[in-house]
Amino acid sequence: MKLGSLVFVAGLLVVGRVNGQEWLTKWPTITSCICKTGYNANSALQFLKSCTLPVEPCANCFLACQREHMKAMLATGAVNVTFYTSRNSKLTAAQVQECDTPLANEKDKCKRAQLFDACLKAINPTCLSY
Numbered sequence: 001m002k003l004g005s006l007v008f009v010a011g012l013l014v015v016g017r018v019n020g021q022e023w024l025t026k027w028p029t030i031t032s033c034i035c036k037t038g039y040n041a042n043s044a045l046q047f048l049k050s051c052t053l054p055v056e057p058c059a060n061c062f063l064a065c066q067r068e069h070m071k072a073m074l075a076t077g078a079v080n081v082t083f084y085t086s087r088n089s090k091l092t093a094a095q096v097q098e099c100d101t102p103l104a105n106e107k108d109k110c111k112r113a114q115l116f117d118a119c120l121k122a123i124n125p126t127c128l129s130y
Contacts (some may be wrong), residue, residue, distance in 0.1 A: 011067035047118040053117050057110060079110045079116060088124070096122050 030048070034041050039062040047059055053087055067073035072083045081096045099119035106112040 029066060029069040033062050033069065036065050037061040053121060054114065060114040061110040063117070066108040068109075068114060073109070073113065077106070077112050078104070084120075090124055091120075096120070099123065 011047075011128070030044065037058055039058045043056075043059065044062055047054055047062070049113050054063060064073060064077075068075070070079055070083070072079055079096060079100045081093050081100070084096045086092050099116050102113050102119075103112050103115055106115065
């Protein structure tokens, strides 16, 4: 799948300057994850634009779903270190692992996604280029 101008904020997706309907058409995983998680479509699109961490559980599950579709998160819930480091020269494998390793026992992928993002954003607060 072509990711185009997707931007990842420590695991958060942010899409370039297109309207919501274009996002849903151009990136079908967004629609798929909205349906899978029950996350409100308008909230999802706002979340993707905002470059901020979600606070509601459904948003975290939406994020985890997006990650899995893009292979940023493995089936185990662990992150794909190469995915992050290959898309952002400011991140090192050690930094990504520093945020992922302490979460190894967290079985809830939604919570793990949120905790990972919070850690990574503390290390590198800028939007991470996809």
